Every structure is written in C-alpha cells, then in structure tokens.
Amino acid sequence: xxxxxxxxxxxxxxxxxxxxxxxxANAIASALAPFRRKDHRKTRDAIRSVFGARTPPVPPEMLPxxxxxxxxIESMQHLRSYRPGGWAPQTDVIGSEHIDKAxxxxxxxxxxxxDFIFSTLVTKIALNRxxxxxxxxxxxxxxxxxxxxxRRFLNPIVTRLERRYLDQRILIDDSQLxxxxxxxxxxxxxxxxxxxxxxxxxxxTVQIPILDGHINLAKGAPKLAVASGAPLLPVSTLRRxxxxxxxxxxAPLEFSRDGLPDEVSERAMxxxxxxxxxxLIEAPHLWYxxxxxxxxxxxx
Numbered sequence: 374x375x376x377x378x379x380x381x382x383x384x385x386x387x388x389x390x391x392x393x394x395x396x397x398a399n400a401i402a403s404a405l406a407p408f409r410r411k412d413h414r415k416t417r418d419a420i421r422s423v424f425g426a427r428t429p430p431v432p433p434e435m436l437p438x439x440x441x442x443x444x445x446i447e448s449m450q451h452l453r454s455y456r457p458g459g460w461a462p463q464t465d466v467i468g469s470e471h472i473d474k475a476x477x478x479x480x481x482x483x484x485x486x487x488d489f490i491f492s493t494l495v496t497k498i499a500l501n502r503x504x505x506x507x508x509x510x511x512x513x514x515x516x517x518x519x520x521x522x523x524r525r526f527l528n529p530i531v532t533r534l535e536r537r538y539l540d541q542r543i544l545i546d547d548s549q550l551x552x553x554x555x556x557x558x559x560x561x562x563x564x565x566x567x568x569x570x571x572x573x574x575x576x577x578t579v580q581i582p583i584l585d586g587h588i589n590l591a592k593g594a595p596k597l598a599v600a601s602g603a604p605l606l607p608v609s610t611l612r613r614x615x616x617x618x619x620x621x622x623x624a625p626l627e628f629s630r631d632g633l634p635d636e637v638s639e640r641a642m643x644x645x646x647x648x649x650x651x652x653l654i655e656a657p658h659l660w661y662x663x664x665x666x667x668x669x670x671x672x673x
Contacts, residue, residue, distance in 0.1 A: 375518055375527060379452070382445060386452035391460075391616065398445040402438045413437035415664045420657060422668035423586035429657050439658040443490045443612075451494060454534050463617030464499035471606050471622050472505060472566060481561035481603045484568040484622070485594045487649060489659045491618060492570075492610040493531060497538040499610065499620040500568075506540035507568045508560045510553060510593075513546055514574070554597060561601045568608070569594040571645070573665065579635075580667065581642050584650060587667040595638035595645075599630065605641055607648050611656055623648055 385397060406413060416437045420429065431439055453460040475482035484507070486496055493516050500507060513524045516531050536542060545553035557567050575591035598605035604625035611619055626648070628640035653660055 375523065378445075379448060379527070379530070382448040383452050386449035387456050391453070394446050394449050395442070395616075398442040398449070399438075401445055402442040405441070406438050409437070409441065412664070416440065419586070419663045419666050419668050423584040423663075423666055424654075425585040427584070427654060429654065431658050436658055436663075440490070440661075440663075443658060447491050447493070450491070451531050451534060454494075462495055462498065463615075464495065464502060464620060465617065466499050466503045466620045466622065468606075468622035468624070469503055469505075471604070471624055475604045475606070475625070476564055476566070479564050480601065481564050482566045483561070483594055483598050483601075483603050483605050484566065484608045485605055485626075485645065486568055486570045486608045486610075487652070488570055488572060488661050489610055489652075489656075490661060491612050491659070494534055494538075495618045496568075496608060496610045496620055497535055499618065501538035505566050507538075507566055508541045508543060508557065509535070509539050510543050510545065510557060510567065510569045512574055513544060515570075554593065557597060558601060561597075561603045569597075579639050579642055581639070581646050583646050583666065584653065585669055588646070588662070588665065589667070590642050590645075592635070592638050592642075595641035596634060598626075598641060599634055599637045605645075607645055609649075609652055611652070611659055 381401070385394070389397065417433050420433045420436055424433070429436065450460055450462070472482050472484075486492060497507065497509070511532070513528070515528060517523060518527045532542070543553050543556050560567050571590065571594070573589040573591055575593060577592045578589040579592055580587045580589050595605060597603070606625055607623040609621050609623075611621075613619060626641050626644040628637065628644050630637050657663070
C-alpha cells in the first residue's frame, strides 16, 4: 500500500505545478475512499467519540478523506524535493523568542514537536531557516514504515531530506534508549537545542485525558526536561489556506517539579495536552493520530 502511495505521488509531484496538488489530492482521496472504508470508519468513529458535543470545522464523515488528501500532498512535497530545483515552502516561525530565552539561561532547550501532517519535514526547514540547528531524536520506523523493507528503502526517502536541515540525527530503538538519552543530555549541557516528536513509540508511556478520550504519550521528553532542567517547548506546524506554513514555538510548559520524576513528567504531559486540544479543534484534518486515541465506551 505504501509503495503504491509513493508510486502514485511521484509523477504528480514532479510534473504538476504545486497549486494543482490540493484538488488532485482531494480527487484521489475521494476515489480511493471505498477501498479504505475500514480505516476511514475507525478514524471517523474516534473523532466523533472524542469530540463529544464539540463541533469540528469539518464534518467527521469527511475528515478521513481530508486527512488522506493532506498525506498525499505531504508525500508530493517530499518527492518534489528530489527534483532539480527542489521544493521551497513558504514558512513563518512564531515564538522563536522562547528558544532564545532558553539559550540565554544556558540550559539548552527541548522542542517537543506535535506530529501534525507536514510537520516531519517542514518544521525542520522552518527552524533551520530561523537559524536553529537541531539534534533530533528519531527511531528506525520513522516516518512511514516499521517493516524491514520500509526501514531500509522507504523511510530514507524522507530522512535524507531531513538531514539537510539538522545538525545531527540520533537514531534509537528501545535497546539503545539509554545511550540516546545520554547523547541528548550532553547536547543540553552544552546549551544546545534538541527536538523530539510527540508519540507513543516507547516502552514507557502514560495515558493522558484529551478531549473526551485518552492518549498514550511517551515519557522521554518530559523526563529529560525534569532531569536536565531544560525548558520543554511545545512546537506545532500547521498549513495555511494559501499553502504556506506556520511553525509555532510555545512558551515553556509550566508544571510543579515537586514529587517523584514520573509524577512530574505526567504533569508536563497534561500541560502539553491542554495546549494541544485547541489546535485539534481548529485543525482536525492535520493531525495524524486520531485512530490512536482511546475512546470512551458507549453508554449502555
């Protein structure tokens, strides 16, 4: 399925003007919807369940197709980047003063990046243009495939692009977690900037309430913030209607540091989710993880 997805996007990315991508992607997503009925139903039901009485800006029955269309556009961006002349998105950064303040205080900064569609590459481009060279924590299954074939041949399509905009990429799996965290710790101690994508790919996760459901979040970034004293800055990248992008660096997550490390980390996660919820209500068609939510049980 993933290979077919990329094969479909490749000629469109190289041949068509970028302004044509959204209508073409919407048409493809609509045409393929009958073949993705099971996945679409899961996403739709999750959105309906966790939104509760809230009204999303896009009807839940339409959101799975919008999400698919956005994912197609993102793949076209990645593939267009390999064409002569590349791909150069319009990017704006809001909140860079929070990074600058953290660096002035000398403890480094941890950017905790929400996994919105488009954030994988565009966030790194935007922050690089703003003058920040990140050390980014990543896993072998990033960003597309967990299979052996995908790790070797498909994921590098994106990770090669990412490396253009990073100072260093730290690759870990669960067996290398301690060594990876030590490398990040040393970067912070040298007053550097590191980035970690919000996710649940870890042996250590915590279930946090979100909207009317719950989400499992990995504890790595909050635990590192607690241990190092570095501020934890939530980062989001959203696509504007004109096709450009806005990367927003939020103020440091404020939370009481009294108590056991796990308790303090959970407080940080709850503060993060409080920041995330309004973005999900504003732009549900740009968030990957709806089907990963733990939804409330139906009332009998």
